[in-house]
Amino acid sequence: MTIKPELQEKIDLWLQYDKNPKTLKEIKDLAAAGNVEELDLLLSKQIKFGTAGLRADMRAGFSKMNDLTVLQASQGLAKYYATTKNLTVVIGHDHRYNSQSFAEMTAKAFLLNGYKVYYLNKTVGTFVHTPLVPFAINKYKAAVGVMITASHNPGKDNGYKVYHSNGCQIIPPVDADIAKSIHENLKPMDSIWDDIHGTEFFERNSIDEDEKFIDVFNEVTDCYTSKLMSALVKKDFKDMFKKEEEPQRKKTKTVPLFVYTPMHGVGKHIFDKIMGEIGLRDEVDYITAENQAYPDPAFPTAPFPNPEEKGALDVAIGLAKERGINLILSTDPDADRFSMAFKQKDGTFKQLTGDEIGYLFALYMHLTDEGDEPKGGMVTSTVSSGMLKRLCAIENRPFQEVLTGFKWIGNAAAKRALKGDNDGKIIFGYEEAIGYMFPALLFDKDGISAAVMFLQLYKYFNEDLESTLDEMFRKYGHFKQHNGYFVGTPKEQAKSFEIMRDYLKIQYVESKNKDKNFVCKFGDDFILKSFRDLTRAVQYSDEGEEVACDLPTGGGDMITFWFKTADNNNELKATLRGSGTEPKLKIYIECMSLVNNEVAETLSEALWESIKDLYIQPEVTGLHLRK
Structure with missing residues (x-):
């Protein structure tokens, strides 16, 4: 196949610039073979x-x-x-x-x-x-x-x-x-x-x-460890694990507290260092999943080494069952994200979602915040759970919602810290994609500090996570999520957003302009209260009035909808956005029910189906679930 002049220019430029023998040879071989399709993919x-x-x-x-x-x-x-x-x-x-x-x-x-x-x-x-x-x-x-x-x-x-x-x-x-x-x-x-x-x-x-x-490796790791210990680890927690002679520890501690897996990544070295400072020892107080313990770029037991992926913690869960251990902690390969699973009262293991872990962190930070007034604030992304916002409202804490991505969470905390006073200082931030930040240490997500903080809250709540979550739901509302995505080309995604905007224009905006009391029904079960289209810089309030957007506008397609049920016992939120890095239209749905978890879960699933039928319309757009 003939190579077009513009592609040949790219080939020549690569051969001029690149001096790495391996990648230089790759392009030379493709050019010699006339593989235009591959060359275009790599160079254009x-x-x-x-x-x-x-x-x-x-x-x-x-x-x-x-x-x-x-x-x-x-x-x-x-x-x-x-x-x-x-x-x-x-x-x-x-x-x-x-x-x-x-x-x-x-x-x-x-x-x-x-x-x-x-x-x-x-x-x-x-x-x-x-x-x-x-x-x-x-x-x-x-x-x-x-x-x-x-x-x-x-x-x-x-x-x-x-x-x-x-x-x-x-x-x-x-x-x-x-x-x-x-x-x-x-x-x-x-x-x-x-x-x-x-x-x-x-x-x-x-x-x-x-x-x-x-x-600076030794200096930075020592400084990081020291600051984490002083800023985040409480004295009563350290006192639980006062150092004893090793033979005595082995004699008295028969069942380790938890299993840790770094998912073939880099977490173990720094994790062990900090556990040692606390007084916990590998193979005595905790055990590491041996076949996932050390850095391995091939990720042999986890080809998709994301702790969120289904089955990612199976190795650690198997080890926990074998040794009679009730708790599993995990960091992703670069150890900036954290996940966990625990043994429920019925004997089965449950991995909490990113939001559920966030609930526990938020409650723990609220209950143990020893700072002077004003109270420390919390921050989360717009696609994460509304539980944090509700907790902060009830407990009179500052709260901030930001755009999707930890860059916004970290910068929000840093901006407030730079003011130099405690007015609205952020003490905790998280996103649903298992990222957790404790600004007393740094302004970014950190799986290692999250693991340390989770151990503390696990002990603080007497190792009873089920009862703690149940108490939270009773006090703050029953929050359940139903997140997922449809796969499709940018053109197919654009078609879906066009359908959404047409629906909003005809069914909501034009009807509300005629009658502010108009009830915009959505499917059989829901009433559309309001929406926000950040791409078009349009937002409507519950009263049907156009208002200024409460988040920065522009960027890729992203629309948020707020719904309720006719009995006013349930509030729902759905955000649909195009992925910036993958061919996905992502959907984040959450229901907050005043009734119970089962109602919240049922309604969030029902809203997914209504959104699929009215907005996604696979038969029209070509979008589809991953096969």
Whole structure:
């Protein structure tokens, strides 16, 4: 097949820029074979830089993760932050294939641009969990930080995550400004490929009188551990595990407290270090799932190493059953997210949802918040449960709702902290995708600190999570979620949102304009009270009045609907949004019932069916459930 001139230009540019023998050969071989389709896939588009940085599978090509695209991103990032005059950067990496290589290429680009590099992985075989990068940014007052990780993605993927000088993930317009800088600095710098992945360059920058390449692993992990212990671990919890002689501990502690699984990731080293500070010992007070304990980029027992995935905790649950243990704690591969399961009173194990874990954290933080007035606040994303908002309203605590994504949660907490007083200070934040933040430590989600906090609340509530959740539901309302997604192309998703907007225009807006008392029925069971279309910057109140949007507008398609039942005993919320990274139309449904959990669950499922029939219309749009 003939290669078109514009594609040939891309091929020539790749062959000019890339000096990695493996990826260079991949493009050469495809060009020699005339594989136009594959070349077009790999080369025609530049990998997109957004608020999540970069993430893709590892292959040759401008659209993938490889040495060249990492260099290009690093050059642009270094040029962008050079304008701040603070030429300092923190760099870390996990255990994935090529993570060390990508981190070294990143460090080299920053060093050649005159930066001082605080490097977390100077010793070969050293891996760090993602939250150490934002923590180190705050410690060293660095301008920027880069973490090489693809978090819980499959093993074929890798990523490039960027943190701002406030220790938070970047948000608009910074992401667009960085993307522009990357685009302006795509040509590799002179000498950037010299001594590729060799040690001479780094050694030279480590020993000169103005040391630029600094190994900070031990200093940062020690500081992180110390701050976590002082800021988050309560004395009465530490007193439960006062150190005894090892033989005596083995004699008296026959059943470990919990099973821990780091999902073949990097969590075990830092987790064990902190458990040791508390007084808990692996194989004595807790056990680690052995075949998932150590970093393995192939993820052999968990091809989709996301603790949320069905079956992800099966290995740990099996071990818990075998040893008679009632609690399981898990972190995802880069240990920034946390999940858990526990043995119920009927003997079966239950994994709590991200929202349910969030409820327990929120209640624990509320009950143990020892700060002076005003009370500490809480923050969550708009697609997470409304339980947090209701708890804060009833308990007179500040509350903030933000857009989807932990970047918004972290920045909300950091912004309030920068005020320098306790007015509205955030003490806890979370998102339903098992991300939990305790700002006393850092302004990002952290699976390790979440695991430590969960152990404390587990003991605080006398190891009875079922009764604790039941009491919460009775006091704050019965909240049940029904989340999922439909798969489809951008065009198919756009068709569905067009159907939604037509429905709202005809059935709600025009009818309300004629009669403010008009009741907009939705299916057989629900009344549509109000809605918010952030993409079009349109929001209507329960009274049918157009009001200003209460969240930032623009971005991808995202519409939220608020419903009730005719008896006024049940409130429902549904958010539909297009995924920014996958071909999915995501649906988040929650029912808050004053009756019981069963009613809440039944109604949330019924609303899913009504939304599918009225808004998704698979037979019209082509959207479908994953087969």
